[in-house]
Amino acid sequence: MATETLHSRGTGQWIDSSDGQHWWFDAGSVALDFAYTGGDLTTPEGETVHDARELNEWFAERFPEVAPTAGDREFTDARTLREAIGRLARQASRGESLSPDLVDVVNLFAATPDIPPVLAGGARQAGRSSARPHQALGTIARDAVRLFGPAAGGRIRECSAEDCEYVYLDTSRSGNRRWCSMQRCGNRAKVRAHRARAAAN
Ligand SMILES: [Zn+2]
Known part of the structure; x- marks a missing residue:
């Protein structure tokens, strides 16, 4: 798929937004x-x-391999x-x-060294905690190159809720x-739509 990024790493994290909510946000890419x-x-x-x-x-x-x-x-x-990355995403x-x-x-x-991929099953023990933090930055930057490249065209979007500006990469098949x-926003919009329908009736 064109928008493939570093999914094997897993994406998403807890966010404490300025409206006081604590919620899970999967931005769709590590970067x-x-x-x-x-x-x-x-x-x-x-x-x-911080x-x-x-x-x-x-x-x-x-990146468990990063010391x-x-x-x-x-x-x-x-x-x-x-x-x-944040300003480019915007x-x-x-x-x-x-x-x-x-x-x-x-x-x-x-352009700096990233975390090298490792194939399991070798005779030699792959080094644990053997990568440096800067290699994680290299990996993240490469993910950003894919993210902002032509392949993801139109799939970097802002949340559709009027009062929400969170930006994500849409990795859904559809x-x-x-x-x-x-x-956070999907259900609020549904509730609002429901209220609007109820009020119209
Ligand atoms: Zn939202």
């Missing part, structure tokens, strides 16, 4: 999930990864990358052209995902 650790893409509202320790924890859930050795330098780089969801300086940031990280989350 987008990563961007949301910095907040809601344009402001730090709802930031979940420092190197939290970055190590976030990596540990998705938890991120320090301030890695966190600073991570913040640079996630801000670029632009892509609105059909705007992507800022060359942001594209350069993604390309810079994508391509008709409308909500950041069914539980």
Whole structure:
């Protein structure tokens, strides 16, 4: 499928949004999930990864082969990358052209070593915790290259709810995902539609 990203890694995370809700948001790609650790893409509202320790924890859930050795330098780089991905996602969801300086940031990280894929079943024990945090950034940046490339055209969208701006990659087969989350916005829209119908009767 054209929109294939790093699904084997699993996507989605808990979000604490500015409206006080705690909810599960699957942004559809590792790169987008990563961007949301910095907040809601344009402001730090709802930031979940504030420092190197939290970055190590976030990596540990998705990249078990990465050693938890991120320090301030890695966190600073991570913040640079996630801000670029977040702003690009906003632009892509609105059909705007992507800022060359942001594209350069993604390309810079994508050109660094990523986490190498490992085939199970070898005689030698594959190294555990053998990758560095910067390799996780390389992997995330490569996911961003696929995310913002031509293959995902039109599938980076904003939630259809009027008062919600969460951006996701629609990975559904039918391509008709409308909500950041069914539980959060999908059901609210259904309830509103139901009330409107009831009021009309
Ligand atoms: Zn929404």
